[in-house]
Amino acid sequence: MTADAPDAPDTPGTLDFGKLFAARLHAARVRPYLASALFALHTVESRRVPTMAVDRHWRCYVSPVFVDRTPVEELAGVWVHEVSHLLRDHHGRSDRVARQRGLTGPGERLRMNIAADCEINDDVFGEGLIGPEGAVDPASLGLPEGELMEDYLRQFRLGPHTQGLAWLDCGSGADGLEREWDLGPDGAHGLSAHEQDAVRFRVAQGITGRPGDAPKGWQRWAEEAFQPPQPWRELLGAAVRSAASGAGAGEDYTYGRPSRRSAGVPGTVLPSLRRRPPHVSVVIDTSGSVSDTELGSALIEVAAITRAVGGRRDLITVLSCDAAARIVHPLCRAEGIPLVGGGGTDLRTGFAKALRARPRPDVIVVLTDGQTPWPGTRPPCRTVVGLFPRQESAASWDEDDPDYVPDSPPAWARVVVIGSAPTAR
Template identity: 70%
Template sequence: MGKLLAARLHAVKVRPYLADALFALHIVEDRSVPTMAVDAYWRCYVSPGFVARMPLEELAGVWVHEVSHLLRDHHGRGERFAREHEESGPGEGSGPGEAGESVAPGESVAPGMSPADGRRRLRRNIAADFEINDDIFGDGLPRPAGAAVPSLLRLPEGLLMEEYLRTASLAALPVELAWLDCGSGADGQARPWELGPDGAHGLTRQQRDAVRFRVAEGIKGRPGDAPDGWRRWADEAFHPPQPWRHLLGAAVRSAVGAPGVGENHSYRRPSRRSAGVPGVVLPSLRRTPPRVCVVIDTSGSVSDAELGGALLEVAAIARAVGGRRDLVSVISCDAAAGVAVPLCRAESMELIGGGGTDLRSGFARALRSRPGPDVIVALTDGQTPWPSAQPPCRTVVGLFPRPADAVDENDPDYVPDAPPPWARVVTIG
């Protein structure tokens, strides 16, 4: 046990940004564990024989390897991949342990686990190892002999577990890796030696999230100490990609449903308050379907694929306002605005442009249309000047993503203005 704790201290010394996670692991000694393994509740199961024969620095690397599975949520991601793909990735359903229910030479199957389940477990474990082993070794942590790295299957480094699962064939897995077993913390499948959710010394979901948060904040606070893979993880750990199509639809629905949008006074049905004012007929406030004008950036900086995506968004916008295509119009705009075209079929609408960009003319054209729009939606890459005054209607801006270091070829010092604060902004893609 002393050697194991010394190895953990060495891991903390060479990877200080992982200290909170390494000290959060609870050690469980168990001779039935092949090497070292973790479960989803942050228990680390250790074989005394494995510890005795491993050099201390390599043992420190195993500490970092196992805690990396938990920080990157490989157990949860493995289970989600299995549900979404129904275990039908490349190599599933074929090769040893699948069709013939036989096991590869040297491969062990846990009690209660079928050979097919054993092959799936091994495949997920190896894919998870590929994701983390390409950047955790070196700088004080020598790579142990037999560590699973993407080059074993001639795969590129830097991919995620899910990408390796989609591209790696089971039939190509080396027999030498059959011993691998990092526990359910690596693939989501429980092992006989694990204590389970009701066992002692397990961390709750809140405690596990707190550990991940502290590690992510430590990496972002001192970015020079961590490799690129860990910095990307820290940036995305608690800021997952947003479902932009849902956000855009919600932004449009919020705009068209705001107080005052599509509301007007009408004498077709007198107000009930007229009874309190004899001899006077008061109009009632009636809600009419809102009108939406979509201004599409058709300048040369917007690709054909993005224009095709813009047309799909126009169709989605029409659905967001109740399917009333007659209330949605589209304006093509580069340096000058085209005519506001009523939406009949967005898929067959022609977008004209290809020059410079000035969406101010598109906004002006939209506001001149009669009847005027209740909402203006601008789909653009953001390389445009914006109106100096807030339009008298709600505004939603859908931004095509651009690299942070993108520049204007004609003016390298040009920095585009950010969308105005009065617009609801959603990044597309």
């Protein structure tokens, strides 16, 4: 993955590998966090490629004529641009968008290529890296900077203002549509899915290790590469099941079935430990910082929690809470639970009321945005927190104190972030 063997001898009229690799070395020097990705690309000479293009298997197809007429500094920018398509999985994302929105045909794929270029080019150049001639950026289309390919796709259509971009072709690695020059999955020197993930991880590791050296777009990408989106609904159900089946949850002693140890203590009947169905108390944050949409999602999660404990609605109670705890409702139907609130947030009252219930819950599930104080001591039962995510700009919001910064959920709680999985950038 580190050395390229030319597919043709370096003779007059063929690809100038010396110039091309000098440009790659320059790109690695000015963007050291991308070095492992740049040297993972395998170079393939192709006269059918307009400039440079990549496929989804991490091959880089290069036009000899383009290399001859392009300065080394600009070629370095093209290297970084093309590998950015692969690192940000533009081919996979384009395929998903095409399926979701019913986008077909080369025209729509060209739009995806343009949108992907806008995502990359808004902050990739400068500080030693020269943008290639004719590089597309959001400003050239009158679009805002800092957005994702999927966002840009909604904001423009092909027309007179994009006629000059008809030549644009970064390959199937940019828009997912296979080209005639692609060597395909069975061709030589392609990277497997595991090898591609390993390259992405190394790049993300380099960015997070020295975050000041990378633009904000790359920093956000690296954070998501280290913390990939997870299926939060499955995680929440698994967390509840794990808490409900853990040691101490749903356990009690009974004399109805004497312990086998009674045989060692003549004349004494010892109780045995039995497992009963666990009781779950769901505390829903109904403060003013939680939206109606999130409250609706909370009720959906109540139904999912019910399934996680075997569908026994009689074992689930629901409590709405803002600054004060409301009535504890036995679960009959999720849509019949009144979610009363709208003031400030103090879920400590919800914990206290849930623990006073009889029978006492074996598991407490809290659905909240996290804008709340937490109990100072660990409750005598397992706790799962379903957390509605908040943007950094809203992380310090409070109804009464603008300087208030909420505490993170305590270490004794199992936390699952609720919400749509973010799109990798």
